[in-house]
Amino acid sequence: MRLRQGSRGAAALAAVVLAAAAGCSxxxxxxxxxxxxxxxxxxxxxxxxxxxxIRLGVLTDLTGVFAALGKDITNANTLFWEENQVxxxxxxxxxxxxxxYVPQQGVQLYSGMxxxxxxxxxxxxxxxxTALAPEYEADQIVNFxxxxxxxxxxxxxxxxVGATYxxxxxxxxxxxxxxxxxxxxxxxxxxYFEGEYGANGLAGTxxxxxxxxxxxxxxxxxxxxxxxxxxxTQFAAAGVDLIALTVAPGQTxxxxxxxxAQGLDVPILGSNPVFAPGLLQGPAANWLKEHLYVxxxxxxxxxxxxxxxxxxxxxxxxxxxxxxxVGFGMxxxxxxxxxxxxxxGDLTRQGVVDAFESLxxxxxxxxxxxxxxxxxxxxxxxxxxxxxPADVEGGATVVAEAFEGEFAEQIAG
Numbered sequence: 001m002r003l004r005q006g007s008r009g010a011a012a013l014a015a016v017v018l019a020a021a022a023g024c025s026x027x028x029x030x031x032x033x034x035x036x037x038x039x040x041x042x043x044x045x046x047x048x049x050x051x052x053x054i055r056l057g058v059l060t061d062l063t064g065v066f067a068a069l070g071k072d073i074t075n076a077n078t079l080f081w082e083e084n085q086v087x088x089x090x091x092x093x094x095x096x097x098x099x100x101y102v103p104q105q106g107v108q109l110y111s112g113m114x115x116x117x118x119x120x121x122x123x124x125x126x127x128x129x130t131a132l133a134p135e136y137e138a139d140q141i142v143n144f145x146x147x148x149x150x151x152x153x154x155x156x157x158x159x160x161v162g163a164t165y166x167x168x169x170x171x172x173x174x175x176x177x178x179x180x181x182x183x184x185x186x187x188x189x190x191x192y193f194e195g196e197y198g199a200n201g202l203a204g205t206x207x208x209x210x211x212x213x214x215x216x217x218x219x220x221x222x223x224x225x226x227x228x229x230x231x232x233t234q235f236a237a238a239g240v241d242l243i244a245l246t247v248a249p250g251q252t253x254x255x256x257x258x259x260x261a262q263g264l265d266v267p268i269l270g271s272n273p274v275f276a277p278g279l280l281q282g283p284a285a286n287w288l289k290e291h292l293y294v295x296x297x298x299x300x301x302x303x304x305x306x307x308x309x310x311x312x313x314x315x316x317x318x319x320x321x322x323x324x325x326v327g328f329g330m331x332x333x334x335x336x337x338x339x340x341x342x343x344x345g346d347l348t349r350q351g352v353v354d355a356f357e358s359l360x361x362x363x364x365x366x367x368x369x370x371x372x373x374x375x376x377x378x379x380x381x382x383x384x385x386x387x388x389p390a391d392v393e394g395g396a397t398v399v400a401e402a403f404e405g406e407f408a409e410q411i412a413g
Contacts, residue, residue, distance in 0.1 A: 043087075046348040048118025054090045054338065054347070056081075056121040057097075057113045059128060060146070064101030065223050065248040068276045069323045070124050073146050076327025077121050079314050084335055087342035094121060101223070103131040114139055119352055121334055122146050122327075126196035129158065140349040142337060142356045144330040148272065148297065149196040150203070150413075154377050157353050159337075161330045162297025162369050164379040165197065165246065165271050166204035167408050171384035172269045172295035173208045174405030181267050181293075182242050187215040189235035191255065192246040193223050201246025201271045207411050221251070228254040236264045243268045249276035256284035256291070265291075272296045275387075277321055277395025285389075294387045294396070297368050298325040301394045304367070308393070320394055322387075329367035336362065369402045379412035 048055045058077060061070035074096055081092040095113050099106040106128035114135070120143035123129050129136075129145045133155045136143055142157045150164040163171065176182040190205045192198030198220065209216045217238045219231040228251055235243060236259075243259065243266060245252055252274045259266070268291050275294050279285065301308040304325060311324050341347050341355035362371035369383040386400035 042345055043342055044346045044348050044351065048116060048349075049090070049347055052090050053093055054086060055093045055095060055117050056119055056334070057095050057110070057117040057123075058121050059097055059099050059106050059109055059123045059132075061101040061124045062098040064099070065250065066101055066124060066146075066273060068249070068278065068321065069273060069326075070098075070146065072318075072321045072323030073122060073124070073327035073330075075315060075318070076311070076324045077331050079311065080328050080331035080335075084331075086335065086338040086347075090338075090342070090347075099124070099128055101125050101128070103127045107131050107135075110135060114141075118347070118349065119143065119334070119338075122330060126152060126200075129155070130196055133158075140353050142334075142349075142352050144333055146326065146330070147197065149200045150377075150379065151196045151200065153374075153379065156376065157356060159333060159356065159371075159374045160380050161326065161333065162272075162371075163381045163384050163408070164412070165200040166207065167379045167382060167412050168295045168297070168384050169201050169204035169244065169246070169269065169271050170208050170407040170411050171403065171405035172271075172293060172386060173205075173212075174403075174407060175295075175386045175400050176242070176267060176269060176293065177212070177406075184212045185214070186241035187217065187239055188242045188244055189217040189219065189231070189238065189240040190244040190246070191219045191221060191228065191231050191251065192244075193248075194220050195223075197271075197273075198246045201244070204407075204411060205244050208407055211407060221247070223248065226250055226254060229258050231255075232258040232262060232264065236262050240264075240266060242266055245270040245274045247274055249274060249279055252288075252292070253279050253282050253284060256288050257282075259291075260284055260287040268292045270294050272298075272322070275322075275389065275396070277319065277389075280389055280391070280395055289389045289391070292389055293399070294389075296322065296385045296387050297381070298322060298329060299366065299385050299402070300387065300396065300398045301325070302392075302398075307367075322394070322396075325367055329364050332364045332367055333362065333371070377413055379408075382408040382412055 060074045097109040124146035126147040126149035192202045337356045341351045360373045369381045371380045382404040383402040387396040390397040
């Protein structure tokens with residue numbers, strides 16, 4: 001495992017409601033399929049393609065518990081498609097809607113957009129993706145979720161952008177064992193959201209615990225629970241050696257504040273959505289910089305300086321965050337799918353699904369961890385980065401480059 005330093009992004013941006021994309025940019029990749037490719041007159045289409053314009057849906061969170069992440073991912077989606085075309089021919093327009101991280105709202109909004117979109121560029125949140133799974137499958141929708149739950153890999157056409165939460169947090173455990181921050185037989189306290197996100201992160205903890213004889217103290221919470229005093233007090237009484245988190249940044253801040261006040265000097269390990277750089281403006285900033293480790297599907301901006309410059313130019317008032325890299329990475333994945341479908345001469349929904357299912361060993365230029373392919377029920381990647389908050393551009397530093405940990409393959413399926 002190689003070590004180097006880097007940075008990671010910050011907090012909220014202004015909401016994007018509709019993004020029309022036009023531009024030049026990359027040539028479509030070579031494809032093994034038949035068909036005309038490139039010229040719109042030679043390509044079959046059905047829903048979501050009019051002339052030389054492709055319409056994609058976005059169901060994001062601009063006002064709920066993951067609003068900061070949702071705004072950054074969505075702005076990155078927008079910026080990407082402003083500068084890229086499909087097959088050097090089609091421009092891409094995004095229909096962006098705010099679910100507020102409420103599944104019922106997501107279902108209603110999708111009902112209003114589904115007859116005018118070809119695919120979903122982004123759907124944020126495991127609960128919303130799960131609620132929409134039957135419709136996505138019935139409508140033959142390719143979808144890139146802003147969520148990493150393993151249950152999402154069981155939805156045909158849904159491409160998790162990196163390792164699933166169980167694999168991701170297991171890679172984080174591997175790093176902590178290697179660094180001597182955790183030992184076999186230790187006690188772990190795990191706070192996790194109810195639902196797929198939390199359950200999948202807990203499954204990763206349980207799998208590692210079985211291999212390393214860890215004792216696990218579980219604490220399930222609702223996404224609306226903000227004060228973690230009772231949970232941290234419980235962990236302190238149990239003598240935990242590590243706190244694991246599958247929650248949102250607000251809960252992470254509460255855990256850090258309470259742990260510091262109680263003198264609970266143990267590391268915290270989190271799945272990728274647990275941290276937002278805005279936490280470094282809070283009272284527990286220094287404690288977080290010393291104690292928090294985040295397993296992540298993406299690296300830092302020092303690996304992508306051009307992207308950082310491009311984003312800051314487009315959004316000069318924004319504080320960049322990890323969501324920017326996620327948003328560009330999932331957009332690049334969608335472009336590769338659509339380019340392949342176009343080269344095959346088939347930009348119908350079925351043609352896009354076929355192109356999606358044919359992807360193997362996907363390279364996004366280091367935007368996200370290597371994707372081995374999208375197979376039902378399997379983690380698309382076995383690798384993760386490990387980040388730690390720091391006073392650098394973007395709010396965090398890379399302490400471990402993308403690697404496959406000891407437990408990853410066994411957990412991944």
